[in-house]
Amino acid sequence: MENQFDVIIIGSGPGGYVSAIRCGQLGMKTAIIEKYPVLGGTCLNVGCIPSKAMLDSSERFHEIRNAQSHGISVDNPRVDLSNMIARKSSVVSKINGGVSYLMKKNKVSVFTGVASFIDKNNILIKSDNGEKTVTGKNIIIATGSKPASLPNIDIDQKRIISSTEALTLKEIPKHLIVVGGGVIGMELGSVYGRLGSEITVLEYTNSIIATMDRKMGSELQKSLKTNLGFNFLLNHKVTEAVNNGKEVSVTAEDGEGKSITLRGDYCLIAIGRKPYTAQLGLEKIGIELSAKGQIVTDGNLETNIKSVYAIGDVIKGPMLAHKASEEGIYVAEIIAGQKPHINYDFIPTIVYTSPEVAGIGKTEEELKAAGRRYRVGHFPFSASGRAITSGKTEGIAKVLTDEDTDEILGFHIIGERASDLIGEASIALEFRASSEDVFRTTHGHPTYYENLREACLNVHKIAIHI
Numbered sequence: 316m317e318n319q320f321d322v323i324i325i326g327s328g329p330g331g332y333v334s335a336i337r338c339g340q341l342g343m344k345t346a347i348i349e350k351y352p353v354l355g356g357t358c359l360n361v362g363c364i365p366s367k368a369m370l371d372s373s374e375r376f377h378e379i380r381n382a383q384s385h386g387i388s389v390d391n392p393r394v395d396l397s398n399m400i401a402r403k404s405s406v407v408s409k410i411n412g413g414v415s416y417l418m419k420k421n422k423v424s425v426f427t428g429v430a431s432f433i434d435k436n437n438i439l440i441k442s443d444n445g446e447k448t449v450t451g452k453n454i455i456i457a458t459g460s461k462p463a464s465l466p467n468i469d470i471d472q473k474r475i476i477s478s479t480e481a482l483t484l485k486e487i488p489k490h491l492i493v494v495g496g497g498v499i500g501m502e503l504g505s506v507y508g509r510l511g512s513e514i515t516v517l518e519y520t521n522s523i524i525a526t527m528d529r530k531m532g533s534e535l536q537k538s539l540k541t542n543l544g545f546n547f548l549l550n551h552k553v554t555e556a557v558n559n560g561k562e563v564s565v566t567a568e569d570g571e572g573k574s575i576t577l578r579g580d581y582c583l584i585a586i587g588r589k590p591y592t593a594q595l596g597l598e599k600i601g602i603e604l605s606a607k608g609q610i611v612t613d614g615n616l617e618t619n620i621k622s623v624y625a626i627g628d629v630i631k632g633p634m635l636a637h638k639a640s641e642e643g644i645y646v647a648e649i650i651a652g653q654k655p656h657i658n659y660d661f662i663p664t665i666v667y668t669s670p671e672v673a674g675i676g677k678t679e680e681e682l683k684a685a686g687r688r689y690r691v692g693h694f695p696f697s698a699s700g701r702a703i704t705s706g707k708t709e710g711i712a713k714v715l716t717d718e719d720t721d722e723i724l725g726f727h728i729i730g731e732r733a734s735d736l737i738g739e740a741s742i743a744l745e746f747r748a749s750s751e752d753v754f755r756t757t758h759g760h761p762t763y764y765e766n767l768r769e770a771c772l773n774v775h776k777i778a779i780h781i
Contacts, residue, residue, distance in 0.1 A: 328356020
């Protein structure tokens with residue numbers, strides 16, 4: 316009975332470990348299997364958390380260098396990259412410890428090793444200490460994703476790097492070539508741009524952060540170009556990246572087929588991520604995969620094999636830590652016989668650049684494509700008292716509402732603390748609030764979140780401060 320469980324979770328990222336906690340809370344005997352010696356998965360160890368630590372450190376340096384407008388003079392500030400990375404590692408270590416504590420608190424058994432299916436209820440765990448088999452009534456696959464690359468380009472982890480290596484560089488690049496204008500590329504490009512690197516972005520489409528509202532992408536591009544000197548080459552298809560020893564050369568073609576070659580000391584491949592299902596032995600039990608390599612699930616996140624579930628980056632949908640966590644809780648509650656829900660239309664997307672970008676619900680482009688009748692409200696951060704006092708006046712709050720009912724359909728923010736401000740918009744959309752519901756609610760002054768109220772007022776052309 317020692318190795319028999321109600322639930323076995325494969326993978327300890329924000330989907331897996333959160334699901335394990337919820338299963339434990341619900342009284343289920345739970346095990347989690349992680350191939351690495353620490354818990355937390357990509358997000359905690361080489362993704363969300365370390366990148367935010369680096370972003371915060373680099374932003375502090377950038378602000379110190381530009382503090383004269385606040386009456387602060389600092390002579391010759393400099394970066395100690397090794398200490399900055401050491402701080403990042405200590406942040407990760409502290410949260411690693413927190414996750415381990417939560418496993419013990421919720422009586423979750425932790426196994427270290429590579430998991431693979433023997434059959435739909437039995438999992439083989441291989442580790443340096445040998446092999447063992449654990450048995451579960453229910454299995455949850457939460458193995459996450461890994462960086463994607465391009466055909467004929469080898470991420471050698473030296474000069475041609477992924478986000479993982481970008482978090483542990485030994486030097487500040489003189490010229491960092493970023494392939495991909497999405498979230499990862501813009502965040503890590505911002506880190507090194509603030510530290511003094513020349514940044515060139517090669518993006519296949521005609522805009523950065525292309526899945527978000529187009530206005531957000533254009534505003535972020537303008538900000539990064541103006542404040543950090545980013546050079547953007549949009550509509551460029553990268554065809555080759557070569558490590559030449561002390562430099563890397565990257566070749567790309569524009570929309571007309573004209574080829575260019577760039578040279579830098581590092582090339583960051585940041586074109587996205589792909590599901591990680593290697594070594595799981597899914598074929599042994601016949602789990603169905605999509606053409607994109609994602610595990611196919613039904614409305615309850617159950618695979619085509621009964622009592623085997625999948626969550627997070629290995630299934631369809633945005634590859635976001637908070638989406639994985641919600642799905643982990645959802646499956647735990649489904650197994651327990653409850654009736655939870657997830658509204659996939661209202662999952663926020665956040666970019667932790669400076670200014671930050673956040674969005675939830677429909678974009679203006681989606682509403683236009685659907686032929687939906689809508690209204691728009693804007694409010695610039697430059698008219699915000701709180702933003703002016705902080706010197707953080709870049710940005711805009713944008714709300715989209717149904718033309719007939721005034722229901723909020725989408726909220727999009729670029730500006731200081733957008734990652735936090737989107738919380739009010741999330742609640743508003745979940746409860747199907749109208750723009751009037753928001754602007755009739757008293758907001759503190761001076762605050763950043765009253766910018767959302769002003770945007771809602773602007774839908775009706777009655778904004779107070781513009």
